[in-house]
Amino acid sequence: MPCCFLPQSTDILSTVGYDSIIQHLNNGRKNCKEFEEFLKERAAIEEKYGKDLLNLSRKKPCGQSEINTLKRALEVFKQQVDSVAQCHIQLAHTLREEARKMEEFREKQKLQRKKTEVIMDAAHKQRNLQFKKTMDAKKNYEQKCRDKDEAEQAVHRSANSVNPRQQEKLFVKLATSKTALEDSDKAYMLHVNMLDKVREDWQSEHIKACEVFEAQECERINFFRNAVWLHVNQLSQQCVTSDEMYEQVRKSLEMCSIEEDIKYFVDQRKTGQVPPAPIMYENFYCPQKNAAPPGKATGPNLMSFILCHVLPLADDPDYSLVDNYSLLYQ
Numbered sequence: 001m002p003c004c005f006l007p008q009s010t011d012i013l014s015t016v017g018y019d020s021i022i023q024h025l026n027n028g029r030k031n032c033k034e035f036e037e038f039l040k041e042r043a044a045i046e047e048k049y050g051k052d053l054l055n056l057s058r059k060k061p062c063g064q065s066e067i068n069t070l071k072r073a074l075e076v077f078k079q080q081v082d083s084v085a086q087c088h089i090q091l092a093h094t095l096r097e098e099a100r101k102m103e104e105f106r107e108k109q110k111l112q113r114k115k116t117e118v119i120m121d122a123a124h125k126q127r128n129l130q131f132k133k134t135m136d137a138k139k140n141y142e143q144k145c146r147d148k149d150e151a152e153q154a155v156h157r158s159a160n161s162v163n164p165r166q167q168e169k170l171f172v173k174l175a176t177s178k179t180a181l182e183d184s185d186k187a188y189m190l191h192v193n194m195l196d197k198v199r200e201d202w203q204s205e206h207i208k209a210c211e212v213f214e215a216q217e218c219e220r221i222n223f224f225r226n227a228v229w230l231h232v233n234q235l236s237q238q239c240v241t242s243d244e245m246y247e248q249v250r251k252s253l254e255m256c257s258i259e260e261d262i263k264y265f266v267d268q269r270k271t272g273q274v275p276p277a278p279i280m281y282e283n284f285y286c287p288q289k290n291a292a293p294p295g296k297a298t299g300p301n302l303m304s305f306i307l308c309h310v311l312p313l314a315d316d317p318d319y320s321l322v323d324n325y326s327l328l329y330q
Contacts, residue, residue, distance in 0.1 A: 012199060013128060018120065018206065021213055025113065028220050029106055035227065036102040043095035050088030057081040068264040069256040076252035080245040087245075091238050098227065098234075105223055109216055116209045123202040130198040134191040141181075141188040148177040 063074045151174035158167050 013131060015124060018124075018209075021210065022117070025213060025217065028217060028224075029110065032102055032106050032220065032224060035224065036099045036106070039095045039099035039102065039231065043092040043099065046088045046095065047092035050085045050090075050092065053085035053088065054082060057085060067268075068261045070261055073249070073252040073256045077249045080249050083245050084242050087238060087241050091234065094234060095231070098231065102223075102227060105220075109220060112216060113213070116212050119205055120209050123205045127195075127198050127202045130191070130195045134188075134195045137184070137188040137191040141184040144177065144181040144184040148174070148181045151177040 057078055062078060063070070066074055151170065155167075155170045155174050158170050
């Protein structure tokens with residue numbers, strides 16, 4: 001696979017491309033950290049929701065006085081709500097474990113990067129140092145060239161001079177400048193060659209670093225993508241599991257029978273099959289022997305006695321007579 005992390009620059013001292021790669025990798029590491037924090041916060045939410053749901057299920061009454069089939073359905077309902085709460089708490093633990101894996105992955109890549117960055121930092125320092133030495137050697141060489149040129153011009157100007165001693169000094173100076181020029185030229189060429197060697201070494205290390213960084217970034221993107229994928233799968237599984245538990249509630253509700261519950265209540269709480277008898281009129285002055293208490297059913301003899309002896313007196317002029325004493329004014 002060709003390395004895409006190979007930004008080029010014409011300036012031998014430039015680190016713009018390398019700095020851009022490092023910044024991109026730092027951003028990627030930061031993004032992983034953000035997702036790690038997201039997982040931790042989501043875990044806290046799931047745990048709180050699970051615990052609150054657990055307290056609701058265990059402490060809050062929900063149709064506790066129901067009976068028979070509906071009571072059993074509500075018991076299943078409370079049990080499944082409790083199970084759903086436990087699943088959310090378990091999901092919180094799972095999310096924290098995924099956050100821990102993300103943290104371990106970040107730290108592993110950080111250590112791997114550190115080794116390459118140390119090598120690259122050393123290569124940059126060596127390159128910069130050799131470049132400075134080369135530029136200093138170049139300046140010295142150029143200065144020696146100017147010194148030699150000035151010495152030659154001085155010799156030419158003194159060609160007609162009658163002072164041999166002065167001419168001798170100029171020739172000595174010219175010879176010295178030529179020797180210095182040759183030495184500076186050799187030093188300059190040596191530093192140029194060394195710089196080229198350092199440049200090649202730096203470029204080789206740069207290519208290796210780019211390959212390492214690109215492989216790391218591919219690994220990071222793949223890991224990050226899979227982590228998010230796994231996260232949503234876990235959330236989907238939580239929904240599926242919750243629905244399966246709620247399905248148990250629906251099945252128990254399907255088994256609930258209104259007729260059975262009503263019959264069960266009647267069988268458990270019934271008080272008798274005979275309704276209360278009607279309250280009959282009783283004449284205060286003609287009490288009947290063995291009269292039944294008010295509101296209680298009486299036998300057929302009492303009813304026939306009332307019908308035959310009491311009710312016909314309603315239209316009798318002697319209806320209110322007791323021992324020849326009339327309640328009517330005469």
